[in-house]
Ligand SMILES: O=c1ccn([C@@H]2O[C@H](COP(=O)(O)OP(=O)(O)O[C@H]3O[C@H](CO)[C@@H](O)[C@H](O)[C@H]3O)[C@@H](O)[C@H]2O)c(=O)[nH]1
């Protein structure tokens with residue numbers, strides 16, 4: 001029975017973290033989550049990713065620090081490191097929900113976790129590095145503007161002992177470790193993938209009941225390359241610590257391959273229906289239609305998995321090499337259009353607008369799992385040249401043997417920079433951070 005005034009909430013401030021949010025959202029749908037799915041985004045997220053997110057999430061909500069009260073805004077300018085922290089706190093403003101479960105975008109849900117809604121604010125699992133603190137990657141909270149205001153006030157008055165949300169939330173909800181054991185979520189709701197081996201007998205004993213894996217720390221699943229034929233991440237140079245970690249990474253990538261990549265292709269199908277004759281774009285899987293089917297989960301999966309598929313028949317697509325004109329302003333890499341493993345590059349679709357899927361579609365359990373057939377084409381890096389105002393930050397590189405998500409560092413021209421500022425799209429955390437501006441001034445004055 002869906003409970004519409006409760007929601008699972010995540011956050012993605014850029015296109016790279018959006019890939020994580022998509023995997024998380026699809027993993028919740030695959031596990032038949034009965035609550036609404038909400039993703040908070042910031043202005044940096046490109047229009048294509050907003051459309052793709054709206055296929056998975058019931059609500060895609062843009063939040064902006066600039067909307068916060070002036071005193072917060074000013075304090076923030078002096079404390080740019082609190083940026084993502086304060087953004088996470090926006091989840092308390094979702095007052096059209098009575099209770100929510102926040103999940104970091106780098107988490108993966110392995111079985112249904114609806115029972116978390118039986119808990120109350122503020123419930124979280126211990127942090128593996130300091131178990132008297134909770135980890136802020138998974139928590140139960142109750143939206144409230146009052147609490148939101150108090151949290152912001154706390155942030156400006158006291159900062160955060162780790163410079164981010166986990167320190168702040170731990171000092172705000174400081175009685176968590178002692179007051180009420182019901183607020184301690186079991187570790188299986190927030191198992192850190194990279195510490196699963198530090199107490200291996202416990203992992204042997206309890207590992208099979210893990211419900212949420214959290215890829216906390218500096219290396220995220222999308223930093224790895226994945227071989228879609230073997231179904232495993234490529235290990236060279238990554239220093240993978242252990243087998244459990246690898247299994248979880250493989251699961252993340254399997255979800256990405258089977259539940260997220262098809263969203264890019266189905267997006268393109270919709271575009272085709274809107275403007276027939278402008279069919280295939282970059283990387284269109286045009287040689288064979290994709291087949292909707294249920295995909296068994298890998299043997300290493302520690303829990304019972306269900307992949308929900310819808311009954312929508314795959315739209316037949318022929319290979320029409322002369323029709324590869326979907327987005328004329330973009331360059332295509334030679335050969336890319338016929339690689340069956342290539343979804344359309346995100347760069348192809350800057351003109352996406354604000355298309356959404358109805359929540360009814362999503363209630364069915366998300367898009368079908370597609371089997372993408374390998375081809376004999378040589379590996380192709382599918383890249384394009386997006387229009388400046390929607391600069392995408394990821395490149396999806398696809399080949400028969402390798403899928404990778406790469407962060408793209410895009411240099412904007414001075415005019416584009418100025419326009420971004422004028423539109424209020426300021427990268428406080430990055431190149432517009434005060435320290436960087438100071439450096440520029442210093443250079444100028446020398
Ligand atoms: O550039 C960023 C960075 C973070 N996030 C969001 O913020 C979350 C937290 O960042 P993450 O990189 O996942 O941090 P962790 O490696 O998990 O590190 C820990 O420390 C963080 C800062 O205190 C906490 O937010 C985490 O919950 C905690 O697990 C992410 O999952 C995203 O939802 C973005 O959207 N964009």
Ligand SMILES: [Mn+2]
Pocket residue numbers: 104105106107137214215216217
């Ligand atoms: Mn995290």
